[in-house]
Amino acid sequence: MTGVDILMITYNRAEYVRISLPGLLASCPSDARVWLWHNGTDRATLEVIREFRNHPRLHRFRHSEANAGLREPTNWLWAEATGSLLGKVDDDCLERPDWVTVLRRAHEDVPEFGAIGAWRFPEEDSVPDLIDRKLAGYPGGHRLMRNHWVQGSGYLVKREVVRQVGPIGADDSFTRWCRRAARLGWVNGWYHPFIREDHMDDPRSPNTIYRTDADLMARRPLSARDTGVTTIREWTEHMRRSARLVQEASLDLRDLEGWRMRRRNAARRLRFALTGRAPW
Structure with a gap:
């Protein structure tokens, strides 16, 4: 190549x-x-x-x-x-x-x-x-x-x-x-x-700029704002959940479209309505 x-x-x-x-x-x-x-x-x-x-x-x-x-x-x-x-x-x-x-x-x-x-x-x-x-x-x-x-x-x-x-x-x-x-x-x-x-945006990185909650709120990443994250603990948990999501993700493409995807998205919207947090 x-x-x-x-x-x-x-x-x-x-x-x-x-x-x-x-x-x-x-x-x-x-x-x-x-x-x-x-x-x-x-x-x-x-x-x-x-x-x-x-x-x-x-x-x-x-x-x-x-x-x-x-x-x-x-x-x-x-x-x-x-x-x-x-x-x-x-x-x-x-x-x-x-x-x-x-x-x-x-x-x-x-x-x-x-x-x-x-x-x-x-x-x-x-x-x-x-x-x-x-x-x-x-x-x-x-x-x-x-x-x-x-x-x-x-x-x-x-x-x-x-x-x-x-x-x-x-x-x-x-x-x-x-x-x-x-x-x-x-x-x-x-x-x-x-x-x-x-x-480096992961608070566990040795090179991160996010050491305190104040650091995070001062320069909050877009995905942190979208998911309502306000603390280092929540942001770290977001990273963990993201890792889990891709490891669990289906290899059946049918799960990623049509009624199955709509059902999954509806469940996520419900969780957001109940908790105020966007699901990861």
Whole structure:
């Protein structure tokens, strides 16, 4: 496979970018290119970016003074990049140095792999019985904890998948996009043994900016606001529940659409009405 193009979207957390951006650049082999999109006008983050503008692996930089979110930058990469593998790393995520090499080799050996990625949860969140039932082996000695979607960071996906599925729609999400790929027969999931990603927004990360409840409330992530999280304890529990959710998730695509999905969503809405907390 020729060429790897990887997107990083930055916003207003210079502390994370100072760790994640050089980490991503250092992890790129000679034919990998980093595309950097900055949302907003945060001066401290732009100062960090400026330090790396001449790095040989930094291929393109685009600045949107408005917060364009995630969809527009992702579609920008998918439309303009030329690599046979495409990926994204969030600015709050630090990847293992060999993550590109491992995932690319897997893609080369297994034609049916779609979106495969690194694992962002700490060891304490692993439930071996749940993981084991979703593990599958593939040619070349590769193993995957199968799931019909992966998180939007630390993944590589074949360009052919993007060509078949198309861009992320205006009312879409990366999760739903991955599910559409799965319906076309592509195999998604997390490489196993897991490639560990340091998700710095997790309060258990050694690099997190969230040490106290005040830290969290001062710079609360979008998903924390959406779920009503206000404390470090609640935010940590959110991370644990997220890990459990993907380990428990069904591999039957019928469970992710139609009346089964509507029933699940209705149960979640009821829980929110009763508890004031969005379910994870």
